[in-house]
Amino acid sequence: MKMAHKKALSRMIAAAALAGASTCAVAADTIKIALAGPVTGPVAQYGDMQFIGAKMAIEQINQAGGVNGAQLEGVVFDDACDPKQAVAVANRIVNEGISFVVGHLCSSSTQPASDIYEEEGILMITAASTSPDITDRGYQMVFRTIGLDSLQGPTAGNFIVEQIKPQKVAVIHDKQQYGEGIATAVRDVLLANDVEVPVFEGITAGDKDFSALIAKLRQAGVDFVYYGGYHPELGLILRQAGEQGLDVRFMGPEGVGNTDISAIAGESSEGLLVTLPKAFDQDPKNAHLVEAFKAKNEDPSGPFVFPAYAAVQVIADGIKIADSTDTEAVAEALRSNSFETPTGTLSFDEKGDLKNFNFVVYEWHADASKTALTE
C-alpha cells in the first residue's frame, strides 16, 4: 500500500516535471474531476443532465468516505457545444492539472478535445457522445458509458424488419452527426433486408415547417418513417403529419425520447417507437438514487443523467482498484475490470466502449409515458 502510494507520488512528480507547469500536482486530499459540457448555448439542457448526474455521484462518493481517503471535486467547464471552445476548455483542463474528465456532450466537441486528453494522458469518459468515430482512433484514454449510434441503428433496423415488416420506409435525419449516423445505420439494415427506402433525406435542425416533406412522404406512399435526430424536429413532424393526414408509424432514437415530444406533438405522439437505453430511473434498484435527485429538485429521467453518474463512479472505482491517480494505471484498471453501477454492470472493451449496452424499443404514449416492447 505504502509502496504503491510512493510510486504514484513519484510518478506524479515526474509528470509534473514533464509538464513543466508548477500548478500541476494534484493535492493529496482532493481529486479533481473536470465536468465538461454545455452550460450555455442551445443544448444546455442536455448538459444539465450530465452535470446533475455527475455531481450527484461525486456527492455520494464523498459522503461514503471518498476515494482512497481523498475527496472528489467536480469542476464545471463550459464548452457551449462549440468545437472551438472545446479545445480551449481541454487546454484549460490540462493547465489546471486535472487528470480526469467526464464529458464532453456533443460528439463534435468531444472529438477535438479528446485528441488533447490522449496526448496529455488525461482520462476522459463521455456520458453522452455517441459517435463511433470517437473511440475508433486507437486511443487509450478515451472511454464512454453510453451506447453508440452504430449500435442503436441496427437495434432499430432489426426491430423494423422483424416486427413491423413495412413495405416502404422513409428515413429522415437532421443532418447532424448524431442523427445522420443513426439514420444511415438504420437505412443500411433495411436495404440489406430488401425493404424499400424510397425517401432518405436530411432536414435542417431548427426548421419549423415540414409540410413540404410530409406531402412528399404522402405521395411516396411510405408506411413507416424512421427519424434520426432530436425531439424538437420530430415533434413538429409528427404534429404536422397528424394535421396533414399522414397516418403512419414513426420511430426515432433516444434523442427523441423526451417528454417534450408529447407536449409538441400531442395526440400524434401516440404509438411512436423509440429506442432508448434502459430507463435507469425506472429500475427499482435505483429507487434511492431517484429519491436523492427528487430531494434536490432535479429531474433524473434525462438519458445522460445515469451514464454521467456511472462515469464518475467508474473513475472512482478505477482509482481504488489501481490504488493510484495515475491515469495510465486507472485506464488499465478500467479495461480489465467490471464495475457495478446504477446503469448495470459495466465493462470496457479495447476501444473504450461498453461491452454490452442494450437499447430497448419502447412505445411512446401521448401522455409522455412509455411501455417497453423488447427486453
Added chain:
Amino acid sequence: MAMPESLYYLIQQLLNGLTVGSTYALIAIGYTMVYGIIGMINFAHGEVYMIGSYIAFIVIAALAMFGIESVPVMIVAAFAISMMVTSAYGYSIERVAYRPLRGGNRLIPLISAIGMSIFLQNLVRIAQGSRDIAMPTMISGGIDIGPQDGFHATLSYMQMIIFAVTLITMTLLTLFISRSRMGRACRACAEDLKMTNLLGINTNAVIALTFVIGAALAAVAGVLLGMYYGVINPYIGFMAGLKAFTAAVLGGIGSIPGAVLGGLLLGVTEAITAGYFSTEYKDVVAFGLLILILLFRPSGILGRPEVEKV
C-alpha cells in the same frame, strides 16, 4: 374528369409554399419599411417576431388559467396584447439602438442591431428558458382537394387563416400608406428625410411609427406562426429574420409589394425544392435564387434602381 395525382401534389406543395411565404412576407415588411425610410437594416426584427410569439403563448396560457377557453377570444386577445408589446419593443429599439446612430456610417447601426438581436434573444432565453414551449393545436381540421382514395391536397383552416390575415393586413397597410396623412408623411420621408423635416413634419415621429408598425406586423406573424406550428423557443427569431430579410431583398428592399412578392416567391421556391428535389437543398436553392435574381435585377424584382447622384 379526374386530374392526375401529380397535379394535386403540385397544388399541395404550392399551398405549403404560399403559407410559409405569407409569414415571410409579414416579417419582411418590417425590414422593408425601415429600410425604405432610413436606409438601415433592422437586424433585430426577427427577435421582435420571436417576442411576439412568446407574448401570444403567455396570453393564451393566462386566459386558459382563468378558465377562458373560447378560441376566438384567445386569438383576439393574443393579437391585441402581442401587438401592443412588440410595438413597445419596436419603439424602444429605435430609441436605444438607432436614433443615436442616425446619419453616421451605415455599418454602425447594423452592428448595433446585431448586438440588439443577441441581447433580446438572450433576454428571452434567461427569462423563459431555452426549452421548446409547446401549445396544443387550437384550430384543427381543413378541407381536402381531390380524390379521397388517392393523393389529395389538404388545406387546413389554420392555413386559410394565415392567408386571410396576411391579405387583410397587406390591404390595410397599403391603404394606410397611400391614403392617410401619416402614410403620406412616411412616403415623404422615404423620398427625402431632410427635406421632409424642413417642411415641418416630425420625422422622428414618422420613423418611430415605422418601427412600431413593423414590430406590430412581426407580432401578427409571431401569433399566427406560434399557433400554426405550436412550438416556440428563443432561437426562432434568427432564422425567420434571415429568411424574411432575404425575401425583402429579393422583392426589392424598400418596396412593400416587393416584400410580399419576395416572401411568397421564397416560400414557394423552398416548398418546390423540398417537394421535387431534396429538403437538404432548399436553403441552398433559396439563396441561389436570390443571387441569380440580383444578378439580373440588381435592385430586386420590384425595387427602384438607385440613381447615383454626385
Added chain:
Amino acid sequence: MIRSNLKPAVISAVVVAILTGLLLGVRLDQQGTTLGLVGAGPDVYWKIAAAATFLFFFNLFRDQLGALWKGLPGLPKAPAKLTSLGDKPALRRLFWCFMIAAAILWPFLSNRGGTDLGTLVLIYVMLGLGLNIVVGLAGLLDLGYVGFYAVGAYGYALMAMYFDVGFWTGLIIAGCLAALFGFLLGFPVLRLRGDYLAIVTLGFGEIIRILLNNMTWLTNGPNGIGGIPKPTLFGLEFSRRASEGMQTFHEFVGISYNSEHRVIFLYLLALLLVLITLFVINRLLRMPIGRAWEALREDEIACRALGINPTAVKLGAFTIGASFAGFAGCFFAARQGFISPESFTFIESAIILAIVVLGGMGSQIGVILAAIIMTILPEMAREFDEYRMLLFGLMMVLMMIWRPQGLLPMSRPHMELRT
C-alpha cells in the same frame, strides 16, 4: 422645466412596464404535456419596478442631469493620444516593437491555457485584418466572410485527407483556394450596391456551409474531418513519437518531450502569420491599389471620373481579403485537428464583423485590440455564465452609441511638411 419632462418620464416608465411585465414577469411553464404559467418571483418584480422608476426619474430630471454631466470634467482621451502616434514615426515604430515583443513573450509568461487563448485571439486578429480590407478599406459590406474561412479550413483538411498534404503546402493551397472563391463570387456580385451585396454574401456563406454539410461523400458531412495533421517546423514534428520518416522537435533539439512546446509553437506560428498579414496589408495600403480602395469607399463616382476601374479594384479587395480568411481557416483546422461545418455559422461572420467595427473600420491596431476584447471578454465573463451573451449583445449596442468610430479610429499613413 420638470413639468415639461413629466410626460416623457411617464411614457418611458409605462413602456418599460409593457416591455418587461409579461415577458419577464411571468414564465411559461411546461409540465409534462400541459402548458401553464408561473410568476417569476418577487426579485424580478423588484427589478422591473426599479428599472421603471429609474427611467421615470432619469427622464424627469434629464435636463438637470445633462447640465451636471457637462459640468463634469471630460473623459480622458487616451485613444486620441494613441492615434496621434501615427504622426510620430519613431514613436510609432517603438510602439509596434513593444507590441511584437510582448506578443512573442506572452506564451513564456503565461500558462498553457493562456497561450491557447492567445492563439484563438490571433486567429481572430487574422480574420479581422482580412475582413478589414473588404469592409474597412474598400467599404464593401461582407456578411459571409466565414464562407472563405470555411473554404480555407476545408481546403487544407481535404487536401490532407486525400493527398497527404502537409501544413505549409496546405497553407498556400488554402489561401489560393479561398482567393479563387472570392474572385469567382466577387466577379458577378460586386456591381451590386452595399446592402444587396451584404445579403448576397450572407447567402453565399450559408450556401458554403450547407454544401459542406450535405456533400457527405466528399467532406464527411456533419461528422466533420478529424486527424488533420499539425504544423511542422522545417519537417520537425511536435509530438511524443515521430511518425514514419519524420523527426520530432524535442529529439532534434535534445530536450525532453513537453506537450506545451506544441501549444507555444502554434501560438508563435499564428503570431508569424499575423505579422505577415500586417506587413502585406501595410505595403498594400501604400500602393496604388490600397489608395484606390479607400478612394472608392469615399466616392465611387469621383473614382470613375479619375479613370479607376471600380470593379477591378473591388475585386482585388475581395480576393485579397478572402485569401487571408483562407490562411486563417487553414491554421484553424490545424489547431483544432478536427473541423465540422458547425464552426462556420453566420454568427461567426457577425463576430468578425463586430471586431472590425469595434476596432474602428480600417484601423489595424484597433482590429487587434477588438479581437483581444471580443475573445477574452466572454472568457472573463464566464462567471456570469448565463448572462454572458446578454452582456455581449448589450456591449455591442453601447459601444456603437458611445464610440461609433471604433476604439481606435484609423489614421491614414501620411507625411506632413514641416514648417
